[in-house]
Amino acid sequence: MDSTVAKFQALRLQRFYLAQLNYAITYVVIGAAWMVGQYNASGVMAASHVMLGVTLQAIIFGMFKSGLNLRFKDPSLTSLQIVIAMLLLTYLLAFSGEFRGSLIMVYPIILMFGVFQLSRRAFLTHAGLALVLYGVLILFNVTQQRSNETLSVHLLEWFVLACFTGWLSFFCSYIRELRARLQRRHNVLQTHQTTLRGMMGQLQSLADTDSLTGLANRRYFINEAQRRITLLGPGHKVGIALIDLDNFKSINDVHGHAAGDKVLEGFAEIARKSLRDEDLVARFGGEEFVILLDNSDLATLHQCVERIRTGFAQTCFSTTGEKLHCTLSAGLNLVGFDENLEDRLKQADEALYRAKETGRNRCEVFEGAYA
Numbered sequence: 343m344d345s346t347v348a349k350f351q352a353l354r355l356q357r358f359y360l361a362q363l364n365y366a367i368t369y370v371v372i373g374a375a376w377m378v379g380q381y382n383a384s385g386v387m388a389a390s391h392v393m394l395g396v397t398l399q400a401i402i403f404g405m406f407k408s409g410l411n412l413r414f415k416d417p418s419l420t421s422l423q424i425v426i427a428m429l430l431l432t433y434l435l436a437f438s439g440e441f442r443g444s445l446i447m448v449y450p451i452i453l454m455f456g457v458f459q460l461s462r463r464a465f466l467t468h469a470g471l472a473l474v475l476y477g478v479l480i481l482f483n484v485t486q487q488r489s490n491e492t493l494s495v496h497l498l499e500w501f502v503l504a505c506f507t508g509w510l511s512f513f514c515s516y517i518r519e520l521r522a523r524l525q526r527r528h529n530v531l532q533t534h535q536t537t538l539r540g541m542m543g544q545l546q547s548l549a550d551t552d553s554l555t556g557l558a559n560r561r562y563f564i565n566e567a568q569r570r571i572t573l574l575g576p577g578h579k580v581g582i583a584l585i586d587l588d589n590f591k592s593i594n595d596v597h598g599h600a601a602g603d604k605v606l607e608g609f610a611e612i613a614r615k616s617l618r619d620e621d622l623v624a625r626f627g628g629e630e631f632v633i634l635l636d637n638s639d640l641a642t643l644h645q646c647v648e649r650i651r652t653g654f655a656q657t658c659f660s661t662t663g664e665k666l667h668c669t670l671s672a673g674l675n676l677v678g679f680d681e682n683l684e685d686r687l688k689q690a691d692e693a694l695y696r697a698k699e700t701g702r703n704r705c706e707v708f709e710g711a712y713a
């Protein structure tokens with residue numbers, strides 16, 4: 343049984359337990375009527391009435407617990423429970439004394455059990471069943487002369503019952519239809535909310551992602567890097583590498599922007615494959631990229647960036663029948679807890695500038711990072 347079915351089964355059991363309160367009240371009424379002489383049968387008969395009710399409810403409880411109810415069109419067994427309750431009430435009325443007229447209003451109470459389940463037609467059908475049962479009981483009492491009341495009084499009771507059950511059928515079916523409309527509106531709203539959340543997620547992704555390379559953009563990198571630095575413990579650092587593609591402007595000028603785009607996409611793919619899932623690479627702007635390594639030291643950072651540099655330098659990009667290679671230069675630095683990210687990025691940029699000045703296609707570490 344999956345979680346959704348189990349959830350609805352639990353709700354059905356709750357409704358069943360609520361119905362048992364009505365039965366408990368009925369059993370108390372039977373006992374009280376017998377004690378004051380208003381139950382026109384022996385104590386054994388009264389006890390059998392109670393036992394019959396308990397047995398039938400135990401059977402229904404077993405159907406819920408075993409899941410047998412799920413085989414029915416209405417797993418709540420609403421109609422079955424209403425019919426059983428009406429039959430037991432009619433059985434009680436058959437042995438009731440002068441207070442029978444007070445008990446006939448239990449029929450409408452039983453009908454209310456189906457307020458959220460039964461259609462208007464089903465309500466009217468069950469209301470008709472209540473009228474038929476009480477009508478048969480009146481006929482039996484009159485023919486057997488078991489009641490001191492006149493036929494006109496019995497018919498008046500039947501008429502009152504018909505009025506209340508008829509009105510209740512229309513009222514409860516209206517409540518059910520109103521609930522169904524509200525449920526449909528709720529479902530529509532949920533669908534709109536799901537669509538809206540999806541669109542918001544797409545917008546957030548577009549706002550945080552570089553459209554060409556699919557990498558994070560500068561804004562996302564700054565926010566995420568600052569968050570990770572804030573979470574660093576004492577003694578822990580993250581590594582940052584500022585990377586610039588060498589002579590990239592000449593690639594655009596000579597081979598065209600399409601070739602330049604292919605080089606940028608190629609670097610992004612190599613960087614992604616060379617980093618761990620928890621590491622972060624972003625396009626900082628133009629041909630400049632930045633990498634963040636969690637819980638890193640200079641040796642690990644240098645080894646990682648060197649792996650990217652070597653792989654990128656060995657990659658051949660084919661554009662319009664020509665093959666071209668590109669290299670990169672990188673400036674490395676470390677950022678510790680409570681240190682300023684912008685300052686460390688400026689220092690990494692100084693190291694990058696030194697890598698450019700000393701021949702390109704190399705990695706340089708900011709000297710202060712060794713301290």
